[in-house]
Amino acid sequence: MSEFAIGVRESAGVHVLDLKGYLDAHTTPLLEEAFKKLLAEKKYRIIVNCRDLNYISSAGLGVFMAFIEDVRAEEGDIKLSNMTVKVFNIFDLLGFPVLYDIVKDEQEAIAKFGA
Amino acid sequence: MNFRKIFYASGAALLLIVVFIMDAAMKNIDETGNGLMALRAGMMVASLSLMYLTVSQGKKREQHNIVQRIGRVAMFTGAFVGLYIVVSVLPLDGFQSRELRLIPIDYITILCATILSAAAGVLSILTIVNIREVLLFKRKRGTKRNFWLLIAAFLGAAASTYNLRPLESSNYREVLLFLAVGMIIVNSFRLSWIAYLTRREKIYTMLYSLLAFFAFMAIYVIMSEKEFLLKSLRYFSYPLQTVFQETALFGAIFFGMAFISTMFHLPTAEAFDRKRSEIVSFHSLSRLITQVFDFNDLAESVTRMTLEVCGASGAWLEILPSDIVSSRNISRDDIARIVEGSPNTVRSTVLASKTVLLVDDVANDRRTKYFAGIHKVASIAVVPLMTHDELIGILYVTKEMDHAFDQDDIEVLTGFADQVSIAIDNARLIKKSLEKERLQRELLLAQEMQKRLLPQTLPVFKNLDMKAVSAPALEVGGDYYDIIRLDENMISFVIGDVSGKGVGAAFYMAEVKGIFQSLSRIYPSPKEFLIKANEALITSIDKRSFISLMYSTLNVVTGEMHMARAGHCPMLLLSGGRAEFVKPAGMGLGLAGNHVFAGTVEEISLTLHKDDVCVFYTDGVTESRSAAGEEFGYDRLVSVVRDTSNRCAEDIKEEIIQRVWAYTDAQGYDDDLTVMVLKWNGPH
Structure with missing residues (x-):
């Protein structure tokens, strides 16, 4: 039940993390590693594509909180895109839309980075 | 010296003095009664028994000091020869013989005869007791039996002379003496105890055996060539002289054999020493595996034993990923140079190959040139420590001579490495389970706390x-x-x-x-x-x-x-x-x-x-x-x-x-x- 996978790709100077499956207490270390790696490489323009993300637990949400400050301090951002309604509801319940740029799709996110 | 020893020794001396006084009193009396003869013999046996008690008292506590025992025999035998030399230069009138009887001419002769006999008695007992202890070390079936047969032959020969006049000879005595010589030879070939001595002990054994051999030979020769010693002893006691003669022969043959045999053992002594220290180290390591709770203790023991098992000059133990947990006779700087001093260190080679790496000549080998010249590191063996196919650590062993590791060393080291791996694994498991227990206790506490919230x-x-x-x-x-x-x-x-x-x-x-x-x-x-x-x-x-x-x-x-x-x-x-x-x-x-x-x-x-x-x-x-x-x-x-x-x-x-x-x-x-x-x- 803890099936989770992350793909990393680059698109127009922006790094995209594709999340897939269930992001919970057991799988968050994977996402944490992925973020750490990007930050170590000084990649601060990050899009997290949530198209295939089925579930995110509070531990999963915590990972975003852990890195957002550092990323924004370097004038980058973590933008979230392609969220399903279910996952958006979880983000929304906690008030994350106030803190994060949650956009419809990747193009929109890339466009925002460009601006 | 304890109180009992003094008591026995003075008892023996007192009895001898009484015998001496009796002898002196009867100097000029030809025939003595049987009753008096029996009393004299009884006192003599009692005196010898007390001497035996004196010698054997307290010996039981000093186990395994074979070299000391041989040394003691050599010393006393030499002392006896010295005593004889002193006596022989005294102006004595000696004995007259009449009808196979010996009659002392002056009192001083009686005194000297008594002293020499007492010394012969002490030396006989001392020699037999000490040889017995040496023989019974690492005994086999029959060792004890052979020894007692020897003693029986000695005493038999002695007993057969009880009624003889000092210069009389008997066939019984000759036959029993012949039997005794047979047992002497049998017992003198029981030399397996030599193998268990260390090299140092062997050298001392050789030295002492040679001394004892010459001293006993001297006694034997003196007894047959110089009449005074034989006569003194025969005058004093024919049985005692018989036993002493046999003892001297036994001593000469036994220590002669011991000397030759030790000499032949000497070249292999070093190898034997090493094998023995390997066994001891392995043994203590296997004990360590079950006992060690402290990882640092274990690490220290491992490097110490590494030096022991292969005579290395230096060693250190690394636990992966890269933790030098213990080192001996090599500085941290040198270690750093060896494990980090090049892109291709011996360490990285072993990490990749997971097999033993041996470099016979550090200075001239391209794999180790980068650390050539470190003091006392002329050859090096790098041994991987594996458990369950996983590399958990590396044992580094150095010697100060090039080409110093032989095939045996490498075999021993690999065997040793297996033991060490198990020990380390065990120590880790123990630590892990202790840790787990601690965490569980903590969780339980938190759970309790939370319930109350x-x-x-x-x-x-x-x-x-x-x-x-x-x-x-x-x-x-x-x-x-x-x-x-x-x-x-x-x-x-x-x-x-x-x-x-x-x-x-x-x-x-x-x-x-x-x-x-x-x-x-x-x-x-x-x-x-x-x-x-x-x-x-x-x-x-x-x-x-x-x-x-x-x-x-x-x-x-x-x-x-x-x-x-x-x-x-x-x-x-x-x-x-x-x-x-x-x-x-x-x-x-x-x-x-x-x-x-x-x-x-x-x-x-x-x-x-x-x-x-x-x-x-x-x-x-x-x-x-x-x-x-x-x-x-x-x-x-x-x-x-x-x-x-x-x-x-x-x-x-x-x-x-x-x-x-x-x-x-x-x-x-x-x-x-x-x-x-x-x-x-x-x-x-």
Whole structure:
């Protein structure tokens, strides 16, 4: 039940993390590693594509909180895109839309980075 | 010297003095009576017995000092020869012989004869006792028997001379002497004890044996060539002379054999020493495996034994990933040069190959040129430590000579490395299980603490039926609920969920309880409470943690309710058959400072009607997943509450829990689960 996978790709100077499956207490270390790696490489323009993300637990949400400050301090951002309604509801319940740029799709996110 | 020894020795001496006085008194009397002869013989036997007791007293305690024993015999034998030389230069008149009898000419001859005989007695006993101890070390079947046969032959020969005149000879004596010589030879070939001596001990054994051999030979020769010694002893006691003669022969043959045999053993002594120290080291290491609780002790023992098993000059032990846990006779700087001094170190070679790497000549080998010239490191062996096909460490062994490692060393080292790996693995397992035990104790403590943070009982009201339950997923969870009475008619209650689980979550939960208990009395307005709570938490909470909370106040007389939400699951309200999720806006606590947070929080009010049901819960309820991965969700929650809404709060709460558990049956549930049900029985 803890099936989770992350793909990393680059698109127009922006790094995209594709999340897939269930992001919970057991799988968050994977996402944490992925973020750490990007930050170590000084990649601060990050899009997290949530198209295939089925579930995110509070531990999963915590990972975003852990890195957002550092990323924004370097004038980058973590933008979230392609969220399903279910996952958006979880983000929304906690008030994350106030803190994060949650956009419809990747193009929109890339466009925002460009601006 | 102990008291008993002195007592025995003085007894023996006293008896000899009496014998001497008797002899002196009867110097000129030809025939003595049988009774007197028997008395004299009896005193002599008693005196010798006391000498035996003196010699054997206390010896039992000094085990395995073979070299000392041989040394002692050599010393006494030499002393006897010296004594004889002293006596032989004295102006003595000696003996006259008449009818095979010996008659001393002067008193001083009697005295010398007595002294020499006493010394012969002591030396015989000392020699036999000490050879016995040497022979019985590492005894085999028959060793003891052969020795006692030898003694029997000695005593037999001696007994056969009891009635003989000093210069008389007898066939019995000759036959028994011949038998005794046979037993002497048999016993002298029992030399396996030599093998167990160390090289140093062997050298001493050789030296002492040679001395003893010459001394005994000298005695034997003197006895046959110089009449005075033979006559003195025969005059004093024919049996004693017989035993002494045999003893001298035994001593000469035994120590002669011992000398030759030790000499032949000497070239292999070093190899034998090494094998023995290997065995000892292996033995103590296997003992270590079962005993070591302290990893540092183990590491120290490993390097120490490494030096022992292969005569290395230096050694160190590295535990991967890269921890030098113990080193001997080599500096940290040198170690660093060897393991880090090049892109291709011996270390990286072994890491890749996982087999032993041996460099015979460090200075001229291209693999080790980078650290050539380190003092006392002319050859090096790098041995991997493996358990379950996993490389856990590396043992480095250096010698100060090039080409100093032979095939044996490498075999021993690999065998040793296997033992070390097991020992290290064991030590780690022990540490791990101790650690685990400690964590479990800690968790138990946290669990206990957390239980006490939740209300033990809920207050009872006329109009309000209220029940709650919380079941943590792990031993310690992050769910929290609480209730306090603000005044006679007002209560405030809270339900929350700290992100994460375990001990960390429990600590934040304790903090939330503190905030709730103190702030809710000061800021009864739900919105104000949450803003103040956020202010308190934002400074203390870890940036990746946050807390969702729903805070409400209720007038238990009127049913008027105020609530605000901070990121928490919405309240389910079932009123007049209509289900509604009440979800005032508001983000989680600890996510952002009040400049952001305050703007998001909304407070709403509502009034409860008769038979209304409010259900507060944590996401463990709605997000519990079935085996197929589907969530329990809001709809199922609504349907459970609908089905049970006409029952009491306890039943509703119980039904929700049971349904969630049944739903997640296959894999159990993996989140904390908290449910709080309010049923309004009041007016309206």
